[in-house]
Amino acid sequence: MNLHSRNAPSQTTAVTAELCQWIVGLKGSDIPAEVRREGLRTFVNWVGCAVGGARHETVDRALAAVLPFSGPASSTVLGRGERLDALHAALINGISSHVLDYDDTHLKTIIHPAGPVASALVALSEHRTIRGYDLLTALIIGVEVECRIGNAVYPAHYDRGWHITGTTGVFGAAVAVGKILGLDERQMAWAIGLAATQSAGLREMFGTMTKSFHPGRAAQNGMFAALLAEAGYDSSLRALEAPRGFANVMSDKQDYAEILDDLGTRWEAALNSYKPFACGIVIHPTIDGCLQIGEEIGDRVHEIEKVELTTHPLVLELTGKRGPKTGLEGKFSVYHSAASALLRGDGAPTAFTDEVVNLPEIVALRDRVVAVADANCHEASVDIKVTFSDGSTLKKHVERAIGSRERPLSDEELDRKFRVQSALVIGEARTEALLQTSWRLESLAESCEVARASAVR
Amino acid sequence: MNLHSRNAPSQTTAVTAELCQWIVGLKGSDIPAEVRREGLRTFVNWVGCAVGGARHETVDRALAAVLPFSGPASSTVLGRGERLDALHAALINGISSHVLDYDDTHLKTIIHPAGPVASALVALSEHRTIRGYDLLTALIIGVEVECRIGNAVYPAHYDRGWHITGTTGVFGAAVAVGKILGLDERQMAWAIGLAATQSAGLREMFGTMTKSFHPGRAAQNGMFAALLAEAGYDSSLRALEAPRGFANVMSDKQDYAEILDDLGTRWEAALNSYKPFACGIVIHPTIDGCLQIGEEIGDRVHEIEKVELTTHPLVLELTGKRGPKTGLEGKFSVYHSAASALLRGDGAPTAFTDEVVNLPEIVALRDRVVAVADANCHEASVDIKVTFSDGSTLKKHVERAIGSRERPLSDEELDRKFRVQSALVIGEARTEALLQTSWRLESLAESCEVARASAVR
Known part of the structure; x- marks a missing residue:
């Protein structure tokens, strides 16, 4: 070197x-x-x-x-x-x-x-x-x-x-x-x-x-x-x-x-x-993890009291918009992205429209998302902790998000992304x-x- | 402020x-x-x-x-x-x-x-x-x-x-x-x-x-x-x-x-x-002074042994090219510019052609020009000392070059520049x-x- x-x-x-x-x-x-x-x-x-x-x-x-x-x-x-x-x-x-x-x-x-x-x-x-x-x-x-x-x-x-x-x-x-x-x-x-x-x-x-x-x-x-x-x-x-x-x-x-x-x-x-996913790469671990959680919990998504994200500091620096108003601003909000993934299972361009960003149920869940920067967290990782209204919790660690070099999209997944x-x-x-x-x-x-x-x- | x-x-x-x-x-x-x-x-x-x-x-x-x-x-x-x-x-x-x-x-x-x-x-x-x-x-x-x-x-x-x-x-x-x-x-x-x-x-x-x-x-x-x-x-x-x-x-x-x-x-x-003059503004005091000297000394220009310039450091930083080969490089040579002004009375675009830059008499005089940077010298000033072969010297101080705010071109001078x-x-x-x-x-x-x-x- x-x-x-x-x-x-x-x-x-x-x-x-x-x-x-x-x-x-x-x-x-x-x-x-x-x-x-x-x-x-x-x-x-x-x-x-x-x-x-x-x-x-x-x-x-x-x-x-x-x-x-x-x-x-x-x-x-x-x-x-x-x-x-x-x-x-x-x-x-x-x-x-x-x-x-x-x-x-x-x-x-x-x-x-x-x-x-x-x-x-x-x-x-x-x-x-x-x-x-x-x-x-x-x-x-x-x-x-x-x-x-x-x-x-x-x-x-x-x-x-x-x-x-x-x-x-x-x-x-x-x-x-x-x-x-x-x-x-x-x-x-x-x-x-x-x-x-x-x-x-x-x-x-x-x-x-x-x-x-x-x-x-x-x-x-x-x-x-x-x-x-x-x-x-x-x-x-x-x-x-x-x-x-x-x-x-x-x-x-x-x-x-x-x-x-x-x-x-x-x-x-x-x-x-x-x-x-149709947004900055730094949010991808969060979306990946929230998509997985969303599938696991089904209807309990409506009982979420709080979502805590522990991420690399760059995530908040680049995508820390608390109250996005437009689809474009939504791409710069890790809070919106988490809510959309949890509630609608969506990280595609359809998750970042003006309409979706302003949906009351999305806004309500978004406002329950908290993010903490941790310099020890890798840029491609995230820790997610969901607390439900009954006090129970669920934790998810994403080591490397889908789409990363460690978990690359297959040709078939590229085709699907292209077609959609x-x-x-x-x-x-x-x-x-x-x-x-x-x-x-x-x-x-x-x-x-x-x-x-x-x-x- | x-x-x-x-x-x-x-x-x-x-x-x-x-x-x-x-x-x-x-x-x-x-x-x-x-x-x-x-x-x-x-x-x-x-x-x-x-x-x-x-x-x-x-x-x-x-x-x-x-x-x-x-x-x-x-x-x-x-x-x-x-x-x-x-x-x-x-x-x-x-x-x-x-x-x-x-x-x-x-x-x-x-x-x-x-x-x-x-x-x-x-x-x-x-x-x-x-x-x-x-x-x-x-x-x-x-x-x-x-x-x-x-x-x-x-x-x-x-x-x-x-x-x-x-x-x-x-x-x-x-x-x-x-x-x-x-x-x-x-x-x-x-x-x-x-x-x-x-x-x-x-x-x-x-x-x-x-x-x-x-x-x-x-x-x-x-x-x-x-x-x-x-x-x-x-x-x-x-x-x-x-x-x-x-x-x-x-x-x-x-x-x-x-x-x-x-x-x-x-x-x-x-x-x-x-x-x-058709070159960077920092050489203008030098050209102005050399034009004046050229007019004053007439044929004695051929008896010049040495030309010493004392200038602001920026002059050498920007226009310190010792051996320009092209007209364009000549614009970045305070040495060429001084020689051209002394020998041909020229600071117009005609002074900065490939041909003029390579004229043997220009090159010979250029090589006798020495420049010294002095941070106390104002950017728009220069001190010029010419030494002749008989040992005699001539000094010229330019406080502000023609074209500066203190000595602006008149409308008539603008017209002349335009026309030429x-x-x-x-x-x-x-x-x-x-x-x-x-x-x-x-x-x-x-x-x-x-x-x-x-x-x-």
């Missing part, structure tokens, strides 16, 4: 260059089969989420702002009828894939990796012909780079207030698109430079529509960085490690070994996970065809088939 | 709200005549710079990347024939207005205020009808907000490595466009939130094409922030002051009184200055018409006349 253990000290000044050398040299066949398989799962999960979020009013509003300025309508807004130029399509698909907080998670960094990268690639697939095999290769490289850069600065970078999916996602999109464009090493470094100088996104925006803007804009900005580099627009050649480069300006921690060590053998892209959210937007028949096309990505001569299969005409 | 002296402590949580109240309520007639006059000078100077930079290869390359994705071709690329959608036109005009490092400067913060703001407004003026009077009002408000936000975080923010023209420019563009769109207070706060979450730009990019990208992208992103807010895309209502908002995440200094105090009576927009750079790009006849149209801005029923007058068809 120490860069100096494998390189001369002077090499700390060549982080960007060494990374670019690897990116440009890598062939799809260099990626192990199991990593490609996880990349495909990442892709399928992303398609389902992008379609699932396509009719959210956040997407409607962004689309209304974008349409008067869109260029040649090459690229599909997934799950809808509109087409946009590839840059704007990347933005909108990135927003829709994140808007339900139902996407994927690199658990080491809480990055949601596919949004910025896949949104760019799929939009580009209708602008230039991209073989499905190559699209998957580029997706994996983009996710790999994004997560490695995230590792290098997490947690200091996130703690400062940066929404890491936006700030690192722009690198993933730039590198992935740059790979498709066939950039050389110098151009790839420029693309990373242009990505670094657009790296942005504040955690203050959580709970508003602007949170979903981050992966979308990262996709668009990263794609644009690669296109500019292709056109010869130059930039720094050491944007990651320079004294006034990304890592030093935007983080108190810079562990460059996380970026360079074991490239091609350690695969962060293989560590991706997929959310079973997609069918609501494009119907069952289109959903089935889209799901099959998505799984066949690697064999598609033209990867634009996926976007086209999602379109409602 | 202390916020608490005029507001209850709790008001520190309403910085964004209070600022928005002022922005939305302000009428053009509330702006004092002398401030409007300085705003007009800011506008005229910006038009000249945008046209002057229009044929730079930086602009060519950005345009090549943008054209395949541009939407409805409403808006002129100043000084050229191409038209783009308003968002992309804002980007390109922002790049061209900055690419010669010849634009304007708010000296307290080293922000170049017009690039992000005017580029957005003028691009929008061909998309929606904007009266010239209203465009000037919006420009002044945008510059005011951008510079006040800059004051609140400078110098800590800049010292950390942020290119402040990009990071604060996006607020100026958002607010200016928001004013034109007639946003209400809540929408204006959303626009500021969407601007905050796009605030970006690293100083590492200085010396590359990506530096000019910053004001251009700030213009485009700020305009987009306002358009999204208009479409109901919501965001934080306290993006400036929240614990994970702009000022706390991106700076160690947060002086909110700089944003709120004396709104409407103290005008930062009236403090704008205009560069007489614009005529090279669009010819003398068009330049003359464009200059007159620009000065008449406030009386134009349709401000798009300015952009149209700059077009080469």
